Each structure stands twice: as structure tokens, then as C-alpha cells.
Amino acid sequence: MKWKRIVLLAFATSLFFPITGNFTAQANSGYQVVKTKYYTSSTPFHAKNPKQNAYLWNVKHTRKLHNLKNYPNSFWTRAKTVILRKHNKSAVYYYVAGVTPKGTSNLYGYVWRGYLKPGYNPNYKVWNGLDINYFLNDKDYQRYINQSPSQSLSRKVLKLFPGTRLSLKLSQLTAYGSTLSDFQKQFTDVIINKNANYAFYNPRGKVTSANEKLSAIKSAFNAAGYDSQKRSALNGYQIGIYYESNRQKGGVLSYDDGYYAGVTVAKPLN
Template sequence: MCFAITNYLNVQASSDYQIVKTKYYTSSTPFHAKYPKQNTYLWNAKHTKRLHNLKNYPNSFWTRAKTVILRKNNKPAVYYYVAGMTPHGTPNLYGYIWRGYLKPGYNPNYKAWNGLDINYFLSDKDYQRYINQSPSQNLSREVLHLFPNARLSLNLSKLTAYGSTLTDFQKQFSDVLIVKNANNAFYNPRGKVTSANQKLTAIKAAFDAHGYNQQKRSALNGYQIGIYYESNRQKGGIFSYDDGYYAGVTVAKSLN
């Protein structure tokens, strides 16, 4: 019933809508179109003008800035005020949309996306899909192949990206394996750009030197693996990214 009512609102422009409540957000939570092949519109605040049709932006996701309750004829509906994010940076994609037309999370067509914020992936499976598909994640895919029996963990990947201390890791994991030289190899040395293959060779050599050759890496059954890597985000020779995250890989067992 709610869907039918709001679908009617989506096609009937009217100046009788009133914003009766607003909630603002400090973080930009992403959403994507629930019905990407249907006409679904962003509206102005008075709900009198269609601004954009989500169907025209099939690879986009939409970040929520605030939630409003719009009321017409004493019937409330919850809308999000969103900004559109496209792979090529299309500007000025803003508007209000009924929340029932959106689903949480990034646009799942990760083949079109690079450098997404790790904080907003929904699950291990979601992050794995991104690594499998994103053009920016070729190195991550190859590093994961070095540990064929370890399961990718979004939580462990976040801790890795945050540059967490061993104490932080040990609050949730045991048998934590961090090889500093391997993590440093994700970066370009100062004044030099290394290819993904060169980085992979250096990462593999660092684990070998640490006593974890391929046979031992393959024997890590029951372990989880966390990984974070962004291409083209390094500033100079500093071992961190310009967004404050850190590249690297961590292998560990969950305490749960």
C-alpha cells in the first residue's frame, strides 16, 4: 500500500507538499536505485519539478545528506535528499527521492568504479565483489591468490586500512600476521612508480623471507585475510594515502 501511494506521488507534481521534519547526517551513506530500469525521479523540495531520472544514471550511487518527512493531505512520506555520484563525476545531481526507491550500499556494478571508501561496503561478500570487479583492484586480487584458503574479511580489511596497531587487531583476532615489508611494497618508492606485477613480486618475496612461502600460505585454513589498496592515491613516498588510509594485507584468526 505504501509503495502504491508513493508511486503516485512520484508522477504527480504538486505544490501542496510540506516538509514537516528534517534530519541531517554527518556521514555520506551511499544508496543505489532499487529499480534501475524504471523511471524514478529526484524532485525539488516543493515536489513540483522533476530534476533527474535515476534510470539515466545506471552506474551511479546516491549519498544521503538528510532525511525529510513530506506531508500532503495529512499523509506523510519519508524522502532522502541525495547527491549523485557517477564514475565520471557528473556534476549537480541533487534532489529529493522517496526512500523506497533506494537500496543501501554502492551501485553493485563495480566494474565501473575505483577507489570507493571501505567504510560503506555492506558485507564480506560485497567487498569481495568490488575486489573481483573493480579495475583498481588488480593487485588486491593477485595478493588474495597468495592465500587461497583464507577468507576475505571486511572487518579485518578495515582494521588494515585504518593503520591499526597490533593491540587493536588482537581485540578481535588471534595469530595476527603482519609483514611490514609486504605492506610497504603496496606503495611506490619515492621518485619511482612500480607496476602491479612489481608490487606483487615484492609482496610475495617479503612473505617468503618472513617464513611464509606458498606452501605455508596455502596451509592457512580457517584464517581470514584483510586487504586494502588504492591505486593513484599515494602522496610522494609517504606510506599512506591522501585520504588517511593505509595499504596492506593482514592474515589472522577471528576470536569469534
């Protein structure tokens, strides 16, 4: 269960799209690019108002390429920032690549940054396989788990620990396959159950259902002394989880991203 992240692919593609040239003089429009900043990682943004006309332009600002309003479920990854100036007035634009649930390609352009806000598109009902590194906070990741079709098992596992609170940081450490010492830099009383984590995978190539995986995970914790009563008593603990059951369609995702499925329970140091 290792995948190449969707946002990273969109970002890498955007760097080589033909309209990324940096021009110092813009004929016909009066706009000039006076400053450019490039990024080495892809940060997702989504439309601040998905019902508002918000256009992506070519670098000369002479042609509208796309309208954010036409892609209400999409998000946009930023490759660079440019400052455009016209008549001594400046505005900040992002050069972005669009990512749609269906894997639509060739959605590129420059958009005024005021039309965007940080984070994935919050309509997680249509999204699977999002990179765990780009969720904004615990609540954002919780919304993803609550809504995404790929998170059915995650939702079931979280119910096994009713007194815990979902932690994005703990989930990221889990996804990275972190060692106990890595966890202990930020958490204490760390509970890692290797047999439970193995149960997230399909044993020996056999495809198991979410309920079968859940049963194996529950049995592994019971065998380790964490039965229903003890799991319910873990008040003040946080829980981290990473799992994806569905892949994003449209040829966007491929294997091998270095992430690991599993669950970890621990107390924060602070």
C-alpha cells in the first residue's frame, strides 16, 4: 500500500507545461511580471467561493484559460508565485495546476491569490488517496476520514477507541513507519501493535474486506491486553491512523510513496 501522491504528480507536471515561461514584457495587456518565486513542494489550494467567477489566465494576462467555478470539486497546486504590475499597481498571482476527482489534465494558469484559500477541496466525499502531508490540521484530517469513500475501515477502527482524539501529527508518524524513538519525541505511553498494523494489509495476496480487517485488528488488540473496556478507558490519549482502500481514478496515482498503513495510540507530551 505505497502510492505516489496525487498532488506531487500534478505539481511536477505543471513545472514543464509550456506556458510557464517568465516574460518581463507583456504585449497587449500592459501587465509586467516584476518578481517570481518558485516552490519545491506542492501546496494545495481551493476556491474561496466556488460559485464565483475566478479565472486562470495565461502569463500575458490576455486570455482566460479556465474558470474555477467550473471545477467546484477540484483543488489547485501551486508551482510558483508571480507579482504582476500594471499602471503602478501590483497584484500577486499563483501559477497553479488543477487536480480533479476524475484526473482531468491540462488545467493550468495564473490566478489571483485572493480567489484561493489553503487546503484541499473540503468536499472529501469525492476524494481518495490524498497526501497526508497536506491536510491543514486535526479537524481537516478528521473531515477527510469522515467523508472519503477510502476511509471506511479507518472510521471503523477509530470507533474501537472512543475516548481518544484523532491527531494528524500522530497519523503522519504512523504513515511514515516511524520508530518508537521517533514517536517518543512528541508522545508518551505509545501503543504500537504490529499484528494490528499487519491486519490493514491483504495477507499473502488474499483480498480481505473492511470488516475482516477490522475483526483482525480488534483481535490483535484484545490479545495484547487492550480489550473493549481498556480501550474505552484511554481518555486523554490521541490516535493516529493511515489507510487508503481506494485509488484515485484517471491514471493519476501510481504505486510506491513510502507510506505505511496502521494505527498508533499515545499521549501527547504537552
